[in-house]
Structure formats: C-alpha cells, structure tokens
Amino acid sequence: MTAQEGATITQAAQGLETVSITRPGFLASVARDKKAIVGIVILTILVLAAILAPLLAPYDPNNMDFEMIESPSAKHLLGTDDLGRDLLSRLIYGAQVSLFVGVSTVGISLVIGLFLGIAAGYYGGFIDTVIMRYIDLQWAFPNFIIAVYLVAVFGTGLSNVIIAITLAFIDDFARIARGMVLTIKEEQYIDAARTVGVSDFRIMWRHILPNAAAPIIVQATVSISYAILAEAGLSFLGLGVEASTPTWGLILAESRSFISRAWWLGLFPGLAIMLTVLSINFLGDALRDHLDVRETTEI
C-alpha cells in the first residue's frame, strides 16, 4: 500500500500548487476547451430530455401495441421492441434512471467518502487506522465487483442498486480526501487557524476542503460516468432496477434475443449509454487539464 499511498500524496501535493477553482478566468478557459463544449452540450440535452421526458416522449414507454419489432420509421423514429413499445420513448425515460443513479450515488458517496477521508487524515492515530483498514479492504476490489457483491446481499431494485453503487465508490473519495488533508495539514495557515482557536470542524470545512477541491471535483466527474456504466451493467445482468422500469441496460439485455433481426434494439440503447458517458468523460478530462490534476481514477 505504501507505493499507492505515496502516489496519492504526491498527486495531492501537485494538485495543491495549481488548485484554484475560483481563479479568475478558470471557467472561461474551460469554456474555450472543445472537449468541454461538446461534453456540456450533450449533457445539457440529456438532462433536458430526462426532465422533460413526459413532454418529449412520443409514446408512453410501457405502452404495448401490435406493431412489434418494427424498424425505425416516421411513426416510431427508433423502431419498436418485441412488445411493440416505442424505443425512443423508452430511451428518453431511461435517461432519467441513468442520470439519477449517476448523480445520486456519486453525491452520497462523495459526502461519506470526504467525511471519512478528512476525519482520517485530520485526526490520524486510531481513527485513521480504523478508517484506512476499511478503505484498503475496499480498494483491493474493483468498484463494479463490489456493487455486484452488494446487490447479491441486498437484492435488486432501484434503491438497492443506488445503495450498492454508493458504497462501492466511497473508497475513491476517502483516499483522495485523506491524501489532500495530509498535505494541507502541514501548511502554516492551518497552524495559524488552530492557534487562534478555530474549531476542528471549521478548519476542515473552511480551510482544508476548499483547497482539496480540484482533484475531488475531477474524481467526482469521472465517478459519475463509472456509476452510470455500473448501473447499466447491473441492469443488463438482471441485477438492476425493477423489470418494469425502462433503463438502457435492461433494454439492451432484452434486445439480445432479437439482435439478429432487430439491429436497432441492440444499437440505440448502447449509443445512449456511450454518449452520456463520453460527454461526462470529455468534461472530466477538460476539468483535469484546466485544474492540472493528474490521473486519479481507479476504475
């Protein structure tokens, strides 16, 4: 673990020198990045589609009729599935699930991971040992495998999938936060704050967290794309959300019996996942370049 730990700390230290998300011109420089623009445009469209799904979707996503396995046409722009359901409508509603799972899981695991990482790094000693033992245990396994293990225990369904993915991502954030805290803790302004009697909580919240923000933001962005892939993978395996919910992974799983005669069922749901993940990766990459954070991803 020493090598890994060392790497995290150097990484954190490098992040520190250049960090400043409030730096003048930061947003402007990101906005000039071609990758960032493409990413933001696609993401905006997806978010709007998810929010406006009831208005945009031409049909009810679960409405079946007798036009089964029809190829794309003017009536059904992306064709229909084996139960005569409109694929476009199902994909638009699927965006809701993907984005919701991606953002909620990363949001919650970010908060828990930051809390654990900052507490471990700041207090050290016994608290650090206990937290890091757990984090190291989780670090030995890929996030997706952990999510599969947890779904095996909790069972399937949207809330269990969210819990499983959330827990699976905690170690990434805890590690980065701890590494940052260990570096920042030694700075004189922290000593100064402590000397004048600023509370531990306020030091962590007001002084350490903002300075640790850059690598954490980059990791969070990348994690959202992995969380979306994880949800799609779980749904595809039949370990995801309820079968009645249209999700991209589930639509792909259902399409497998028909792929030889219905290419659209195999193509479009995958394209939807790829475009979403791609746009987030573009954005993450642009943020990484402009915040000058080195690669921090696990898987």
Added chain:
Amino acid sequence: MSAYLIRRLLGAVVVMWAVATLVFFMLRMVPGDPFLAMVFDTGDPAAADDMRRAFGLDKPMYVQYLKYLQQVLQGNFGNSIYGSGIPVSQIIAEAFPRTMSLTLLGFFMALIIAIPAGLISALKKHTAIDHGVTVVAFLGLSMPDFWLAILLIIVFAAQLHWLPAIGYVALDQGFWPWFSHLIMPAIAIGTPFAAIIARMIRSSMLEVLKADYVQVARSKGLKHSYLIFMHAMPNALIPVITVMGIALALLMAGAVVVENVFAIKGLGRVLIQGILNRDYPVVQGAILVVSVIFVLANILVDMMYTVIDPRIRYQ
C-alpha cells in the same frame, strides 16, 4: 524485500479473512429464505427443516461461522443448492481456467492495439492520426463492454458468420477453436483498458522524447528508428506497469459481465447465475475465489515494479 513480501502476504491473509467473514454474515442477512424457496413447490415445512439440518443451518450462528471458516480453509465451499447439488469447488475449478483464458487474452489484445496506437500518436503529435487515436480512445473508454460485445456478435457472428456467437472451447481442443470463441469477448473486455494504456503511452512517450538522454542520443547522430525503439520506447512503457493492477481490475470486472453475453461459464457467469438463482454456496465460493485473485494480483503487481524499475525498493 522478502520481509516486505511476508508482510504483504500476512496482510493478504487478514484481508481474505475479513472478506470471508463479511461474506458469511452479510449473506445470512439476506431477506428471503432460500431453503423455503426451494421447497415452495411441495409446500412442506418439515422438508425445509430437514434441509436446514442437512446444511447445518439449525446450529447457532457462531458454530456455523467456525465450521464455515474451517471448510473454506480446506477449499470446501459446500454444495450447490440449486439443481444438481455438485460441489461448489468443482464448479469453480471448471470456471477458473475459462476466466483466466479470457482475462489474459483480453490483456494481450489490449496491449497489441494500445502500444502501437499510443506510440504513433506521440510520434505524430497533433496530426490527424493523433486526433483519431484520441477520439477512438475516448469512445473505447465510454463504451459499455457488454454493448461492444453485442455489436461484435451482430457483425461477426450474426451477419458475417465468421466467428461463433457464444460458448467456450478449452485450449487443449486446438488453438483456433479456443481463439475463435474467445477473441470477441477478449476485445470487449480489453477495449477500455486499451484506451487507458494508449493515452498513457502517448503522454509518457512525449515526456521521454523531451528528456535529456534522448536529446543527447539524437545529437550524436543515432539513427531515428534505433533511438525510438531502443532508447525512448522502453522508458515510455514503464508507467504502463503502474496501471497493471487497475488493468486486472478492469478486465476481471469486464469478464463478469461479458462472460454472460457469450455464455462462457467462467467465474463471472457462475457468480451472476448464483445470485440470480439465490444459490448462496455458489455465490459465497465465487466471491471468495475472485477476491483471492484480486488480492494476490495486487501483490504480484507491486512485486513487478521492483523487477521492471530497480530504483523502487520496498522496505
């Protein structure tokens, strides 16, 4: 070095014990009683009691736990409770070589694609080739492996009939039957890894090309190809070793999903089928074996650093 190795192995034992314990207690928290589910057809509670006795589930929890640890240490994971009731260790012993074949082939496929792509991308910096490699790498990283698997099946099995769509043939049945069944799943799991490696090699090659020793070699008139292949490339490949652990994680996680697309009865399919069938001994066994692989592989990767880059020393 050997002291470090011993410490790592002891650490690995502790991790394995923690995983085994977590798996034991968490699987017993699972809602729904698999034994009741199994005898649901007959609706006979007495039969369920008999089965619980047969599997030792009527004993107190700590007795079950100790017996479980003892059995696991002997490589005994119990019998599958779904279907035929064959020993889990036998199921895993059959699945293991399939997953290993797939993972290793995926690894080599990825390197074969990624190393030239990354090097060319660096040597032709900011040209159309470089941009092309970058775009393909981003696509590869963003594409779900199971979707790529489906696309490959549509094109190469359903349309062109070049390759078998599903299944697995052991290597001792001949190279081509083995290879033709594994090539598509190997590409599916190797693609995200290839994307990461190609981008890493590009940036490390660019750094190496700026290094003093490359400038010196160039100024003393060394042949360009000799300079690239003998001086720059070996050093540019070192960082790749550092992501080997991540590589294994990516490939194994990919195998868990992709084995299910291609109906390859490897560890991933065994695990997922076990979960879907609520076959807890199988789930337990598969989780433990997959975990052992990860823990040992992490140690192996750390050991490899010292072989490849002698400047790294572990205390």
